[in-house]
Amino acid sequence: MAQTALNPKSSSPGSDWKKWLGVTPFFLFAILFLVLPSLRLVMGSFTNDEGRFTFANVLQLFQQQSILDAYWLSIRISAATAIGGGIFGFLLAYSVTVGGLPKPLRSALITFSGVASNFAGVPLAFAFIATLGRTGFVTALIKNLFGVNLYTQTEFDLYSFWGLSLTYMYFQFPLMVLIMAPALDGLKREWREAAENLGASTAQYWFRVAFPVLLPSILGSMILLFGNAFGAYATAYALTGGRLGIITIQIGAQIRGDVLHNPGLGYAMAMGMVVIMAISLMGYSWLQKRSERWLR
Amino acid sequence: MTHLALKNVSKHFGDFTAVKDFNLDVRKGEFVSFLGPSGCGKTTTLRMIAGFEIPTEGVISIEGIDITNKAPSQRNVGMVFQSYALFPNMTVAQNIGFGLRIRKEKESDITDRVKEMLAIINLEKKADSYPYQLSGGQMQRVALARALAIRPEVLLLDEPLSALDAKIRVSLRAEIRSIQQKLGITAIYVTHDQEEALSLSDRIVVMNMGEMEQVGTPFEIYNFPTTVFSANFVGTLNNANGEVVDPANGTLTVDGVKFESATDLKSRKKGDKVKVAIRPERFSFASEIRKANVVDAKIENITFLGSVVRIQIKIGNTRFNMDTFNNPFLELPKIGSTEQVTCSKEAVLVLDE
Ligand SMILES: Nc1ncnc2c1ncn2[C@@H]1O[C@H](COP(=O)(O)OP(=O)(O)O)[C@@H](O)[C@H]1O
Ligand SMILES: [Mg+2]
Numbered sequence: 227m228a229q230t231a232l233n234p235k236s237s238s239p240g241s242d243w244k245k246w247l248g249v250t251p252f253f254l255f256a257i258l259f260l261v262l263p264s265l266r267l268v269m270g271s272f273t274n275d276e277g278r279f280t281f282a283n284v285l286q287l288f289q290q291q292s293i294l295d296a297y298w299l300s301i302r303i304s305a306a307t308a309i310g311g312g313i314f315g316f317l318l319a320y321s322v323t324v325g326g327l328p329k330p331l332r333s334a335l336i337t338f339s340g341v342a343s344n345f346a347g348v349p350l351a352f353a354f355i356a357t358l359g360r361t362g363f364v365t366a367l368i369k370n371l372f373g374v375n376l377y378t379q380t381e382f383d384l385y386s387f388w389g390l391s392l393t394y395m396y397f398q399f400p401l402m403v404l405i406m407a408p409a410l411d412g413l414k415r416e417w418r419e420a421a422e423n424l425g426a427s428t429a430q431y432w433f434r435v436a437f438p439v440l441l442p443s444i445l446g447s448m449i450l451l452f453g454n455a456f457g458a459y460a461t462a463y464a465l466t467g468g469r470l471g472i473i474t475i476q477i478g479a480q481i482r483g484d485v486l487h488n489p490g491l492g493y494a495m496a497m498g499m500v501v502i503m504a505i506s507l508m509g510y511s512w513l514q515k516r517s518e519r520w521l522r
Numbered sequence: 523m524t525h526l527a528l529k530n531v532s533k534h535f536g537d538f539t540a541v542k543d544f545n546l547d548v549r550k551g552e553f554v555s556f557l558g559p560s561g562c563g564k565t566t567t568l569r570m571i572a573g574f575e576i577p578t579e580g581v582i583s584i585e586g587i588d589i590t591n592k593a594p595s596q597r598n599v600g601m602v603f604q605s606y607a608l609f610p611n612m613t614v615a616q617n618i619g620f621g622l623r624i625r626k627e628k629e630s631d632i633t634d635r636v637k638e639m640l641a642i643i644n645l646e647k648k649a650d651s652y653p654y655q656l657s658g659g660q661m662q663r664v665a666l667a668r669a670l671a672i673r674p675e676v677l678l679l680d681e682p683l684s685a686l687d688a689k690i691r692v693s694l695r696a697e698i699r700s701i702q703q704k705l706g707i708t709a710i711y712v713t714h715d716q717e718e719a720l721s722l723s724d725r726i727v728v729m730n731m732g733e734m735e736q737v738g739t740p741f742e743i744y745n746f747p748t749t750v751f752s753a754n755f756v757g758t759l760n761n762a763n764g765e766v767v768d769p770a771n772g773t774l775t776v777d778g779v780k781f782e783s784a785t786d787l788k789s790r791k792k793g794d795k796v797k798v799a800i801r802p803e804r805f806s807f808a809s810e811i812r813k814a815n816v817v818d819a820k821i822e823n824i825t826f827l828g829s830v831v832r833i834q835i836k837i838g839n840t841r842f843n844m845d846t847f848n849n850p851f852l853e854l855p856k857i858g859s860t861e862q863v864t865c866s867k868e869a870v871l872v873l874d875e
Contacts, residue, residue: 416607419574420665422594423601424621424672434620438611519654520610 267500270493283494293476293495300456300473301502303387307394308451314395315402316444322403323410336407339400346397351464354393358384385466393465394458398451405450409443409517442517449510453503473499524586525550525708526571526676531580533566540566542732544580548676551706553699555719558729558755564712567729568678571710572601584675600669602679606661608653614664615640615649621672639667642701659690666698670705677702677709683718695722716756720744728752750873753799760842764798764872766790772867774798777838782814783870797873802832804869805844807855808862815870819844819863821855835863 274280287293322332345353357364358376362384365376376382383389413436421431459474468475473495480492526548533541541563548554556564569575571582573594582590589597608617615636622632640646643663653661662682669677682698683691699722702709713719719726720740728735728743728751736743736752747753754761767773769787773780776798783798790796808816819835819842826832831852833844844863846852855861 414605414607416603416605417609419572419594420601420603420607420609420668421620422574423572423597423599424668425595425598425624426620427595430624435609435611439609519652 264500267493267497270490271497273490273493275490280490283488283490284497286491287494287498292471293473296471296473296476296495297498297502299387299471303391303394303472304452304455306391307398307455308448310391311395311398311451312402312444312448315399315447316406318399319403319406319410323407324413332407335403339403341400343397343400343404346458347460348464350393350396351461354384354389354396354465358389358392360384385469387470390462390465390470390472393461394455398455401451401454402447405447406440406443409440409447413439439517439520442513442520446510446513446517449506449513453506453510456499456503456506523550524548525552525584526710527581527583527586528567528571529581529583531567531570531577531582533563533570533575534578539732541570541577544734546727546734546737548708548710550708551703553702553709553711553722553724555711555713555723555726556729557713557716557719557726558735560714562729563732564714564729565680568601568680568710568712571676572599572678573597598672598675600672600674600677602662602665602669602677602682604681604684606653606658606665606685608661608665608668610653613650613652614645614656617653617664618667618671620668625672635671639671642670642704643667643697657690658686659694662686662694663697666701670701670707675708677707678712679709680712681714682711683713684715691718698722720756728755730755747799747871748874750797750799753871753873758802758843760800760802762798762800762840762842764796766792766794766796768792774870774872777840779817779838781817781870782867783872784867785870785872787872799871799873800842800865800869802843802845803830804865805835805842805863806846806865808864814864814867816862816864818860820860821857824854824857835861837863 271283272279272281274282318335321327322335354362356362359365360377369375374380384393417435417439418431421435422428426434457474459478462470462472463475463478468479477492477495477499480488480495524547526546528544528546531541531544532539544567546554556567558564566575570577573589573592573596577590580590581588584597584599609620612620618639619632619636622635627635636649637646640649643666645660645663645667648656648660648664653664656664662685666682679698683695686694695718698711711719711722720743723740725737725739726743727737728749730751735749735755736747738746743752743756747756750761753759762776764774764776764781766787767775767780769790769792772783772785772787774783774787774796775781781798787796817837819837821833822836822841823834824831825834826848827845829848830845831848831854833846833855835842835844
């Protein structure tokens, strides 16, 4: 009795499950789209054609050179576009925040970035083929204006490593702009003034204060960009038609059942991707925590 | 000996005049406050001394050397910001040592100086903490140490206590004053809080709408305000409209009631309309001390304010507040009764608009 009187809310039987009702959609979502697929992945990775337990699939990941090459290619493309898009996006974000470009330009860039960062897959591949492909609009323009054929007279090839990287860059740098603009806004004017007041030049301020403060955000964002490119499939497939064997395309080939049909191996390769993504996300959240503390 | 001097300093932002014709000589080791309401140009003036704003007109000099157009980084002036502005990526010790490291001093000298500063602000134990691990008061002490570590010519403080709790505000303000006196450093302190300015300063500059209203010691500012603005901004005040009767002996009337004032009225003529101000605590009941200015007052209301009792009185048709110290033996008049009250000639201030 006494306890009920002291604590009437929490002991009433109805309120406990009501409290949970609000988060049910989240858990439903997590179970359907995260837990179950992951379980399926793990189980599939350890199952052979006859449905029995096996280590063969996972072992094959490390034994088959073409698979290791595919991972490595994906990592290189993701890293290249994360760094390239990261630097370019940072510079753009800098110029519309600290750089003091006019306000309308800033909102225009942010809006563009919001759209472009989601522009991927077949439409993006097609847009690049139509502009920078062999018969693309820009390719033709360059030929007419400067008399240079990009494909016969230079190393350029849209369907290569750098071509795909360039295409990825189109959604990478806007994502960087979206993440870095608020971080750059978080740099307090007083930090710059305090540094100047203590005798620091602009370069010293950037080198000793602004850049170290931003570094966790920059690295964290680049990890996000890495993951963003690492998981991409449709853009690469539509652009190169499978000529560039990145890991997602290889997995597709195993599961869809072309010549390479081996679903168990496909699952194991996907699990490998999940592991790499998980490691980068851990790095991301660690860096994120650091910068949140600083930019409070 | 003038240490810091501002001569005819003005600052315009476009058409807007933020600071107008500011003139001030500050002695070495003096603590001067800029006091005024928000937007009156205190920060702008301080930022011109620091070099973050360049005056539109006028000259700022330290030890006779013109620094008006020098870059902030070349001035050797320490600044403490309202928002602390500690570098979040550095420990307390690194923050304090920042200016010395920029000056490329020897690492062992830096270590010694940082230790010395940590001792002054009583935060030795926090040397390796990061700013986010400190309380507001601790952060502001570190900011103070960081500004002082470079041995600046002048220390500038822009509302350094505004973001802190009332209790810490009072204790830290005493600490700032004692550190400033111990080091003998020249300090300019910006505040909109009259109590802060009165308790800290050697001199106060009262500012209003970009202009200096009055410069003086806290005693002078409080007891002998020269303008309506500075009289009202510092302390509580009764305002009334008066008319000069005899400029030669300082007599005037308020609603026909005659008062004598110690303010010099020689520049005025008989019949001039003037602003008259009397502080509430300068009134007393005539039965206590009988002097000049004994007038009839109707008791309208009585309010307890803790250590003070505020009595609303009406003289002629003008309402005044009268404060008397509270004590258990105080005999209060009846509301509605008429009593004789008095105030000295010195208490009757005749002010410029
Ligand atoms: N950079 C600026 N541009 C335009 N107006 C400014 C600028 N800085 C300050 N002001 C204006 O100058 C006036 C005085 O500001 P400030 O010196 O900050 O006042 P205070 O510190 O006394 O509150 C304010 O009206 C403010 O809006
Ligand atoms: Mg201010």
